[in-house]
Amino acid sequence: MINAPEYIKTIKPYVPGKPIEELERELGITGSIKLASNENPLGPSPRAIEALSKGIEGLNRYPDGSAFHLKKSLAARLGVSPDEILLGNGSNELIELAVRTFLAPGDEAISARPSFVVYPTIVQSAGGKNVIVPLKDWRHDLDAMADRITGKTKLIFIANPNNPTGTINTNAEMDAFMNRVPENVLVVVDEAYYEYVTSSEYADSMKYFRQGRNILILRTFSKIYGLAGLRIGYGIAHTSIITEKNKVRQPFNVNSLAQVAALAALEDEGHVEKAKKINEEGKKFLCDELRSMNIDYVPTEANFIYIILRDGNAPELYNELLKEGVIVRPMGSSEIRVTIGLPEENKRFVQALRKIQGK
Ligand SMILES: Cc1ncc(COP(=O)(O)O)c(C=O)c1O
Structure with a gap:
């Protein structure tokens, strides 16, 4: 056996x-x-549904593995280059790719509890060690998370807003935290619920990306875009990070219907x-x-x-x-x-x- x-x-x-x-x-x-x-x-957006019915005709072909049109549209909206975007079969896949790319067995990853349970599960499945930091007042305790960084830390997961509490971390908290994170640690900021946030204090993660920091920002078409069943999400990071993750990614990880529907949903403001x-x-x-x-x-x-x-x-x-x-x-x-x-x-x-x- x-x-x-x-x-x-x-x-x-x-x-x-x-x-x-x-x-x-x-x-x-x-x-x-x-x-x-x-x-x-x-x-889903009615425009996404329309795009899907057209997309069905091309199902005999493999999808565009580089997702040219969707990446171009996302890049223009985000003010980044298409090379700084990675698409996944849900943002879940991008979490998994981050772990498989940057964490070797025995390495450590820091995440919070309660938070999205997928982080520790994937870390454990890669033979990594989970360092779990309890929330403070239902929010990520970024000071305590920074305190737990060691020479073995490779990844830190921050869900902002957090699932299941719906809480956010602020600009001031993230600034202080990012100042304490060493250059060899990748901070994964999971913004699956980004579009719903109304607080003016919500941390602007793109700022750290523009500063050239080791940050991977994850967003998804599963929530506000209403496409959870199609499984598509995206990550934003510097090309050095995207290039490594692309080596690990399956060539056709995002199906063609997901690509056309996401593009249409993005345009349906x-x-x-x-x-x-x-x-x-x-x-x-x-x-x-x-x-x-x-x-x-x-x-x-x-x-x-x-x-x-x-x-x-x-x-x-x-x-x-x-x-x-x-x-x-x-x-x-x-x-x-x-x-x-x-x-x-x-x-x-x-x-x-x-x-x-x-x-
Ligand atoms: C914080 C968080 N990240 C990621 C995901 C996964 O989203 P996706 O459907 O894009 O894989 C969820 C889904 O519930 C979530 O709550």
Whole structure:
């Protein structure tokens, strides 16, 4: 029998948000809603859908491995060169490529907890050592993270905004942090929820890129662009970093439909604005309702809200909500994360919560 190495055997598998179909099959119910995976409730841009139907005709061909048109469009928008952009099969793949490119077995990677669980999983699967730093007041404790840098540190992951808390780190905090990071460490700033942020203090990661620092900025088409099912994200970094990652990347890692849909979605600024507006309104509604129920939550800069239950009954609440046809994400013994949905979905979540809590 073939045996996986110990560091693979001990990986805790990623648990995705429960799909609607699965819940309905299990409970024999219909009309459920999913507020579990921070997806865009509006759906994809109509322009992306149109581009997809045209793109289908070319499916006998391999995709453009260099994603010429999409990179050109992204580069023009970002004020960078196409050589400073790397596309991935979701930003998840770009996290994986960063680890496979820059971390050798035994090297260390620093990340926070709770944060995006994919970072430590990928580091462990590459035989790396995870250095985990707890959040402070639900935000990345950048001072404590810098304190943990050693001669073996290769990567530092910062989700800004953080998933699952929706919190951000500020310009001042990032400036102080970047001043402490040595030149041989790559800082990965994961900005999957970048487009939703409204705070004027939000750290401008592009500034460090322009200063020539070792930074990899990750963004995605899965969230505000509404294309999670197609799996496409992008990274911005200096060509020296992109060149190394490109050596490790599969030649056709981003499929042709994802490329054409992303290009169309990027151009549909109206759809992005609509998604932002719906998110802001939903955020206000949900936060007002939570306050009126006397339920604690963390103020968010993203499209989800981290709810903290004083009675510590998160798994039970999750199951009760499922029975009401509402799928959220249980995060620990006392926390659930709910994605901000369409107005009717938010109302349905609140109604179910009120019913369960007797409020
Ligand atoms: C912080 C963060 N980074 C990355 C991702 C992955 O996004 P993608 O769909 O682009 O792989 C997610 C998805 O939930 C996320 O929350």
